[in-house]
Amino acid sequence: MTRLFNDPAAFADEALEGFVAAHRRWVRPAPGGVVRAAARVPGQVAVVIGGGSGHYPAFSGLVGQGLAHGAAVGNVFASPSARQVRQVARAAEAGGGVLLTFGNYAGDVLHFGQAAEQLRADGVNVRVLPVTDDVSSAAPEEAHKRRGVAGDLVVFKVAGAAAERGLPLDEVTRLAALANDRTRSFGVALGGCTLPGAGEPLFTVEPGRLALGLGIHGEPGMGERDVPSADETARLLVDTLLAELPAGVEAPAGQRAAVILNGLGAVKYEELFVVYRQVSRLLAAAGVEVVDPEVGELVTSFDMAGVSLTLCWLTDELEPLWTAPADAPAYRKGAVTAPVATGDEPSTAPVDTTDDTPLVADEDGRRAARRALAALAAVRATVDAHADELGRIDAVAGDGDHGIGMRRGSHAAHEAAADAVARGAGAATTLDLAAAAWADRAGGTSGALWGVILGSVGSALGDTGRPTPATVASGVTAASTGVMRLGKAEVGDKTMVDALVPFADTLTRAVAAGAPLADAWDAAATAAEAAAAGTAELLPRMGRARPHAEKSLGTPDAGAHSLALITRAIQQTLATKEVD
Incomplete structure (x- = not known):
């Protein structure tokens, strides 16, 4: 565990x-992450990677x-926000465009996709490539739904080497996509990982048992079996990957492959060598x-007691990129020219979610802003009180980070709103700044969705005039629509939407019937609570819990539950x- x-x-x-303090020869800080310390090469494609913390050397250790x-x-285990991705990309970009590549998880797809749209609007040429190498997370016919695990390294390495050669963005992207298409990974574990501050691991495995097909965010495996010997473990890994060959590979005989035997945190190097001894023999x-x-x-x-095997079936194009020199804090191969610091390091200060734009608000608008601030204070207190519970619920079939993410987001939103109110902002500006702060600080899917919720309600309230119950209801309805559009979830998918839609519908009906806002909200909150509890009987159809659908039966969705609490x-x- 993390002690x-x-x-x-x-x-x-x-x-x-x-990490930055320890590796200044290779990296320098940028808002939201790190970039190379070496001088940028004009016209070179910038390969920007990323994901949640807890996977070192991925992702910061692979910059170089x-x-x-x-x-x-x-x-921890949450995607960076779109703002973080955009800022890192701007710090790394050198005129040749940007390839954004990352593990295929809902939050990462959402935030990297948003960042790509924003960068394109700024005139930057961008490509996006999720990595999909985990064979246990979806069937071959749905390979686009697979998670990115240790195969990330193969794709990042090929992309980085191709960019180093000076190839154009389309060619770097094509080669990276080819590497992804020809890469397969499979993992096993003897025990789960424990998040910082948590009292127990995200999942456990009975003594003498081995979990099969686990995820790198602490998602439990797809099944279990008795613990085999090291040689039997090697055979399990190899046989699983040889059973699914990519298109163009008719048989393993005569093929050349990049191989990664990856320790997931608690398996020591000597143990890995014992396993690899047999992996190499079997291959x-x-x-x-x-x-x-x-x-x-x-x-x-983190401290997961597990191991995974990755095979990338090389081609004449891919092999020299896999074997090309590299020099990063946690990955070195061959010899490269020593990096030279540029001396123009970006600021390491936290991202400022406020601005100096003149505020336009009347007293009604400022009074509404103070009410919004009071609501955000209540949200923050509720999240703090239930953060551990939210993490436990999320860990049943997910990654257990929901409590931490909600705490970071609610705190950031409240602080940004407090600053806005102190400067005399109206409700729209206050909630808009709170929305940006929540999305940026929390990251992950829920961070983006709560940003949509706060922003939608704020837009409806405006900065002037006294908001009516109908105005509030219209903002909540817009939030519901926006969350479904951005998250691509529907009622029944076992997500936040299952509580948000009945909340919005009930609020709208009650307001239309003439109920005061407090009474209408009370009825809507009751509907949200019932709907959130009802998600315990649903099977997840989206997100990290989808591959572990049966495990989540009997447990409500963490996002729906937190929305009901709020x-x-x-x-x-x-x-x-x-x-006041």
């Missing part, structure tokens, strides 16, 4: 700060010559020629007649 930490919510930020140009680093017996194998901790999951907390503030 050395301060505030668990600050763990990712403090870890990144220490021959590999990535920058990494956006999110909270040789199958006629596979191994090229530059990697054995070690490359994509981890709507009830806000109802208490609406019942108060005055807010």
Whole structure:
């Protein structure tokens, strides 16, 4: 378990700060992550990678010559925000365009996709490539739904080497996509990982049992079996991957492959070598020629006692890119020219979510802003009180980070709103700044969706005039629509939407019937609570819980549950007649 930490919510930020201090020869800080310390090469494609913390060396440790140009680093097991990705990309970009590549998880797809749209609007040429190598997370016919695990390294390495050659963006993207298409990974574990500050691991495995097909965010495996010997484990890994060959590979015999035997955090190097001893024998017996194998901790999951095997079936194009030199803090191969610091390091200060734009608000608008601030204070207190519970619910079939993410987001939103109110902002400006702060600080899917919720309600309220119950209801309806559009979820998918839609519908009906806002909100919160509880009987159809659908039966969705808690907390503030 993670034993050395301060505030668990600050763990990712403090870890990144220490990483930069220890590796200034390779990296320099950028808002939201790190970029190469070496001078940028004009016209070169910038390969920007990223994901949540907790996977070191991924992602910050893979920034350096021959590999990535920058990494956006999110909270523990949570994707970086779109703002973080955009800022890192702008710090790394050198005129040749940007390839954004990352593991295929809902939050990462959402935030990297948003960042790509924003960068394109700024005139930057951008391509996006999710990595999909985990064979256990979806069937071959749905390979586009697969997670990105240790195969990330292969794709990042090929992309970085192609960019180092000076190839154009379309060619770098094509080669990286080819590497992704020809890469397969499979993992097993003897025990789960424990997040900073948590009292127990995200999942456990009975003594003498081995979990199959686990995820790198602490997602439990797809099944279990008795613990085999090291040689039997090697055979399980090899046989699983040889059973699914990519298109164009008719048989393993005569093929050349990049091989990664990856420790997930608690399996020691000597153990990995014992397993690799048999992996190499089995591949040789199958006629596979191994090229530059990697054995070690490359994509981890805190202290997970597990191991994964990755095979990339090389082509004449891919092999020289896999074997090309690289020099990053956690990955070195061959010899490259020593990096030279540029001396123009970006600021390491936290992203400022306020601005100096003149505020336009009347007294009604400022009074509405104070009520919004009171509501956000109640949200923050409720999240703090239930953060551990939210993490436990999320860990049943997900990654257990929901409590930490909600705490970071609600705190940031409240602080941004407090600053806005102190400057005389109206409700729209206050909630818009709170929305940006929540999305940026929390990251992950829920961070983006709560940003949509706050922003939608704020837009409806405006900065002037006294908001009516109908105005509030229209804002909540817009929030519901926006969340479904951005998250692509529907009622029944076992997500936040299952509580948000009945909340919005009930509020709208009650307001239309003439109920005061506090009474209408009370009825809507009751509907949200019932709907959130009802998600316990649903099977997830989206997100990280989808591959573990049966495991989540009997447990409500964490996002729906947190939304219900928040709507009830806000109802208490609406019942108060005055807010100072």
